[in-house]
Amino acid sequence: MMQRCLQLARRALGRTAPNPLVGSVIVQAGEVVGEGFHPGAGQPHAEVFALQDAGDRAFGATVYVNLEPCNHYGRTPPCSEALVAAGVAKVVVGMVDPNPLVAGGGIMRLRNAGIEVVVGVEEDDCRQLNEGFVHRILYQRPFGILKYAMTLDGKIATSSGHSAWISNQSARNLVHQLRAACDAVIVGGNTVRKDNPRLTSRQAEAHNPLRVVMSRTLDLPTEAYLWQTTEFPTLVLTQKGANLDFQQLLWQKNVEVIELPSLTPTRAMAHLYERGFSSVLWECGGTLAAQAIAEGMVQKILAFIAPKIVGGSNAPSPIGDLGLTNMTQALALERVRWQTIDSDCLVEGYLPQKK
């Protein structure tokens, strides 16, 4: 039932920030009588949709939900009260809500009303689904994911800068799905100049992240896929006073331009946090990736490795200078997993959290 909650929650993938992904199932005498998921901030929570679906059959039933029911008046009233009012007998919770406005209060309210509450069912999967939401709440900035594709000899392009394509079609499809789960995707100016990317999800019904370009100089091409904004918006982050003529050209193409006091990964992520974002995908080149890592703006790495060799001592690598000189200083990923994607390999892991 908890896995079914996660499945329901995923229907709103990429669309709930700053809220979490939540699904709920109501079971009466072994039969599913209600289901619901949270479609997005400002709309009712998953439990409310499931209660509506179940109607009178919620009385005496068991409610499954992947996140603790809320207990506060936010954009919507508390789900704990709705569950008490519906007369449910038992609530099975995937994980405690780290939001300080909830943080165990929902569970306590239900228990005080005589409802049996079980906590921590399929907890690892529940945490993974909402890792962006949890990071946003705990650290007041979005969760950063760095994705790159490299050859077996560690290159993200040839020495001339050509990079289409390193990974295979299935791996690229997976990246499109990853984009659909993120609120924004960031590249640097060099990626726009060299690759002219679209940064979309390429699936009819899927969410598309806000496409973000970080460029200090705005020394960028006048024509690029990212400046085509009729379907999907683009945001350019730059520094105060940079290339005002080019800023004007971008605004004419409906590209939003924001001047930050200084253009760093930290400032960029702070801006995206203010916009309500939880998960940000870094699809940038090595220089910006190294800065983002050094500033603690990347939590998770997804490295696609293709069994190809291009050589070239000047061919770029996925991560630029981190100022490390000794192998003992290497950033050792945690919770590492790997899988094959047709002929490619995907290695995923988490960077050690900065103290």
Ligand SMILES: Nc1nc(O)c(N)c(N[C@@H]2O[C@H](COP(=O)(O)O)[C@@H](O)[C@H]2O)n1
């Ligand atoms: N248990 C649960 N189910 C949902 O469907 C939810 N969206 C949440 N969200 C929690 O409530 C906060 C948002 O409240 P409003 O939508 O503003 O009323 C969010 O931060 C989570 O703590 N929880």
Ligand SMILES: [Zn+2]
């Ligand atoms: Zn709620």
